[in-house]
Amino acid sequence: xxxxxxxxxxxxxxxxxxxxxxxxxxxxxxxxxxxxxxxxxxxxxxxxxxxxxxxxxxxxxxxxxxxxxxxxxxxxxxxxxxxxxxxxxxxxxxxxxxxxxxxxxxxxxxxxxxxxxxxxxxxxxxxxxxxxxxxxxxxxxxxxxxxxxxxxxxxxxxxxxxxxxxxxxxxxxxxxxxxxxxxxxxxxxxxxxxxxxxxxxxxxxxxxxxxxxxxxxxxxxxxxxxxxxxxxxxxxxxxxxxx
Numbered sequence: 001x002x003x004x005x006x007x008x009x010x011x012x013x014x015x016x017x018x019x020x021x022x023x024x025x026x027x028x029x030x031x032x033x034x035x036x037x038x039x040x041x042x043x044x045x046x047x048x049x050x051x052x053x054x055x056x057x058x059x060x061x062x063x064x065x066x067x068x069x070x071x072x073x074x075x076x077x078x079x080x081x082x083x084x085x086x087x088x089x090x091x092x093x094x095x096x097x098x099x100x101x102x103x104x105x106x107x108x109x110x111x112x113x114x115x116x117x118x119x120x121x122x123x124x125x126x127x128x129x130x131x132x133x134x135x136x137x138x139x140x141x142x143x144x145x146x147x148x149x150x151x152x153x154x155x156x157x158x159x160x161x162x163x164x165x166x167x168x169x170x171x172x173x174x175x176x177x178x179x180x181x182x183x184x185x186x187x188x189x190x191x192x193x194x195x196x197x198x199x200x201x202x203x204x205x206x207x208x209x210x211x212x213x214x215x216x217x218x219x220x221x222x223x224x225x226x227x228x229x230x231x232x233x234x235x236x237x238x239x240x241x242x243x
Contacts, residue, residue: 092200175218
């Protein structure tokens with residue numbers, strides 16, 4: 001029998017249900033998650049932009065190297081024709097500097113022993129493989145872009161800097177420089193002196209062609225920095241063929 005004087009038996013503690021998130025905790029969690037996602041997105045965007053820019057630069061360099069190879073292959077086949085010299089007609093390499101948009105660009109005209117590239121109706125067997133070529137930079141009237149032009153004349157005539165077919169082979173040109181290294185007495189202390197201009201008709205017999213040629217090409221796309229490539233080649237004296 002229960003005695004009033006005796007203490008009442010202790011009741012077990014009431015069980016509480018699972019505690020939920022408060023509104024403040026939920027807002028803090030969402031803010032932290034948003035910050036983390038923003039940082040991850042920014043990092044991913046920067047990595048993606050870097051990869052795209054790197055790929056564009058690599059593509060630009062590859063295109064420049066192909067253009068350089070075309071120009072260099074043509075120049076390496078330069079020829080001096082005695083029959084034209086006897087008639088006081090320019091032959092070999094004649095290069096000067098053009099000033100365009102406050103920039104100096106090379107303009108080079110020469111005779112070269114190469115097959116035709118743009119005369120599509122020519123039968124290969126009838127190609128004399130000796131043509132007039134020229135490279136220069138000009139502005140396109142509509143787009144105002146600077147174009148690298150290549151002119152090819154099928155016939156060797158009295159006007160080496162006129163006629164033929166001229167086509168643009170590259171756009172967005174920022175640099176086109178052709179430099180020439182003349183023959184000089186070898187010396188351990190002598191420094192190479194490159195020329196921006198050349199005229200085979202004004203050089204001594206036997207040295208009508210330079211010892212080496214250096215071609216530099218640069219292109220710009222939008223606000224990206226100009227990408228440049230340069231290639232230097234030697235011209236052995238055997239290239240000065242008498243024809």
